[in-house]
Amino acid sequence: MAPTAPDTGGTVRPRIVYVHGSGPKPRPELLKAQWDRALFGRDLGGESHLAYWAPVLHGEPLPDPVPDPLEGTPDGSVETRGEEGAEEGSPRPPVLEDPAQFMARTATEARSGDAGGGVARSAGGGALGGWLRDMTYLAEALALAEEPRPGPGEEPLPEALPLPRPVRTALFRRLVKHTFEDAHAYFFGGAGRAVRQAVVEALDAAGADADGAGPLVVVGHSLGSVAAYEVLAARNPRVDLFVTLGSPLAVTEVQDCLAAPPAVPSRTARWLNASDGRDVVALDHTLRPEYAPPGRITDLLVSNGSENHHGVLEYLADALVRDPVRRAWTRPAPGGD
Structure with a gap:
């Protein structure tokens, strides 16, 4: 059964903000609904918000029937299709461009x-x-x-x-x-500011800085986790749970490019970092050694069954990710900071 918000007379509502990862994406309404269903089993409507930055780099959204290999398939199933024209017994393409x-x-x-x-x-x-x-x-x-x-x-x-x-x-x-x-x-390439602005706008839409607001959960995937982190570090809203999935934030070279030294934002209560050991984006799977204080970070290795082990929908549907998000999302807002 999907969780419901605590009954507070309609004055306090939980909020969740998603920040997608690299590559072209489906239209924002469809993408947000896919993330909602993976986590909660239903469309959350106005209780969830998507920082949709794909148009900064990729123009038109993907057509609805086309799955996104970087997000995973909506139902978590494996798509068994190859490149156009690839058939059984046909010559194998080169493994990768040099x-x-x-x-x-x-x-x-x-x-x-x-x-x-x-x-x-x-x-x-x-x-x-x-x-x-x-x-x-x-x-x-x-x-x-x-x-x-x-x-x-x-x-x-x-x-x-x-x-x-x-x-x-x-x-x-x-x-x-x-x-x-x-x-x-x-x-x-100069795109970082526009990507981060999309995150800021999603946080604003969620009322991240509103007094007496309900629980706030922020979920970032892949490069989106970097943008989400940089905005939270700079803006520092009160966040009940920050979730990073398939994130490169533990990679030293990525940390070298951050605007501020790595650290847990002071008003972020908990940080959950989940990755699959075969995910080639999350080359380093532990944030705790670099992002102080380590007591507020939990690093998890999960099994991501998507085609490339990087699909966000499979990350979101994993009970080790889904259940903490649901608990944080339904927790009554604290009385203060």
Whole structure:
């Protein structure tokens, strides 16, 4: 049974704010409803708010029937489709674009698309550039490692993804492409301010700074968790629970790009950080060593069954994530700070 808000005569309402991750997204009403259903089993209507920043980098939303490989499928099922024209027995595509070529192309595209007059650093240089390059190699290594390779005296390697290799390759390619390009645009391409503004507007719509307001939960996925964190650190509203899913915030090179040193925002009561060990975006799975005070952070390793282990809908539906969110969302508002 889906939880309901505490009966407070209609004066106090719980609020939840979602911040989506990288890549093009479905229209905002559909995306918010998908997150609502994954967490609560129903559409929350005006009690939930979405920081929808996809148009900053991706223009038109995805058509409704098209699943988003970076979000996961709405019902949590695995889509078994490959690239267009891929059939059983057809030649296998290359695993991934060569990492060096990818980094060079990303830098060129970022420069040509930067309306602000230049990128602070190229995608191939600097701390974040090194992280992006390493992520590319890791994605390639994972794709290769998942391919069974029977040989004399050898057992096939286990399949981490229940999909044929061409499909897994396509998923990894899309994950890497959208994650890297959006991360570069956010940190170095001038898009960060607009992305954070979308978070600010969603918090305003939720009444984050309203006196006597009900519980506030903020959930950020992937690059959206970075934007959510930076806004909470700068604005510091009272947050009952901050949830980060498949987040790169534990990666040192990402921390180097943050506006302020890593720390739990002083008015954030609890922080839950969940990741799958196979999620190539969450390369480091523990925030507690870097974000003080550690007593307010819980790091969780969960099993994300999406095609690339990064899908947010599968994260949200996991009981280790869903149940704490429901409890925080229904908790009566405290009497003060």
